[in-house]
Amino acid sequence: MTSNRVALITGASRGIGKAITLALAEGGLDVVINFARQRDAAAQVQAEASRLGVKAGLLQADISQIADHGRVFEFLKEKFGRLDVLINNAGVAPKVREDMLNASEESFDRLMNTNLRGPYFLTQRLARWMVELRQQVANYSPVIVNISSISAYTSSPNRADYCLTKAGVAMMTQLYAHRLAEFEIPVFEIRPGIIETDMTAGVKEKYDRLIAEGLTPIPRWGKPEDVGKAAAAIVQGCFPYSTGEVFNVDGGFHLRRL
Numbered sequence: 098m099t100s101n102r103v104a105l106i107t108g109a110s111r112g113i114g115k116a117i118t119l120a121l122a123e124g125g126l127d128v129v130i131n132f133a134r135q136r137d138a139a140a141q142v143q144a145e146a147s148r149l150g151v152k153a154g155l156l157q158a159d160i161s162q163i164a165d166h167g168r169v170f171e172f173l174k175e176k177f178g179r180l181d182v183l184i185n186n187a188g189v190a191p192k193v194r195e196d197m198l199n200a201s202e203e204s205f206d207r208l209m210n211t212n213l214r215g216p217y218f219l220t221q222r223l224a225r226w227m228v229e230l231r232q233q234v235a236n237y238s239p240v241i242v243n244i245s246s247i248s249a250y251t252s253s254p255n256r257a258d259y260c261l262t263k264a265g266v267a268m269m270t271q272l273y274a275h276r277l278a279e280f281e282i283p284v285f286e287i288r289p290g291i292i293e294t295d296m297t298a299g300v301k302e303k304y305d306r307l308i309a310e311g312l313t314p315i316p317r318w319g320k321p322e323d324v325g326k327a328a329a330a331i332v333q334g335c336f337p338y339s340t341g342e343v344f345n346v347d348g349g350f351h352l353r354r355l
């Protein structure tokens with residue numbers, strides 16, 4: 098068993114997951130970089146993390162497939178022997194933004210499976226192990242962080258399926274926070290706003306305009322590193338008597354304004 102704390106970050110090959118991985122590696126955690134398809138990008142993240150002096154593992158697994166979760170568990174157990182931090186970050190947007198009066202069941206199922214059902218059951222499996230590890234590992238301070246979105250509470254009828262999954266992740270955070278509190282495993286939600294990644298590349302001009310018009314009180318796009326820093330602060334243990342808390346990383350988007 099490694100003596101470092103170990104973090105699994107799902108969807109860590111790019112974007113927000115990559116930034117979280119590097120922020121945690123900078124803080125001295127060993128990291129497990131999960132990805133679905135883009136092995137080369139994930140391998141680059143692995144190389145960057147290794148240069149920070151920590152152990153970095155590379156793990157292909159499709160989080161939407163419950164059948165892949167056993168492999169995630171075995172990999173962590175065999176290569177690291179422990180899990181301290183689970184970051185449920187992997188997620189997808191609809192392939193096309195389509196009015197909810199027409200949007201397909203196929204898109205709904207794809208998003209639900211990847212953004213909610215997969216993370217829900219992955220957390221179930223790994224949280225059970227964390228409960229066992231609490232009895233076995235000295236100075237164990239586990240934490241689970243779910244990456245939701247401002248879409249958890251913001252209605253966008255042209256991607257209703259996405260909004261529903263993120264609202265589900267918000268409730269999933271509360272449920273696991275409640276259930277795992279007796280084991281001192283806190284569960285937090287980070288709610289990113291409009292962050293510059295591959296996911297938002299197709300709508301860049303639209304959001305450039307909206308941000309210029311005042312959509313976010315802090316007048317700029319969010320960067321993946323903004324989310325990485327928030328995750329690192331949570332993982333460091335700066336909030337020892339909190340669980341189920343929501344961290345808005347959105348340039349103030351959530352503020353009601355008049």
Ligand code: NAP
Binds near residue numbers: 113162246295
């Ligand atoms: P991104 O740039 O599209 O990256 C998505 C990551 O998730 C990639 O590493 C991808 O792996 C991985 N992934 C996708 N499906 C997967 C699956 N089934 N199993 C395992 N990994 C999978 O997205 P992002 O913008 O960084 O978003 C990360 C998270 O933040 C998502 O949950 C997203 O909903 C949320 N979020 C994003 C924004 C934003 O503005 N960008 C705002 C709010 C919330 P591959 O590289 O192998 O495909």
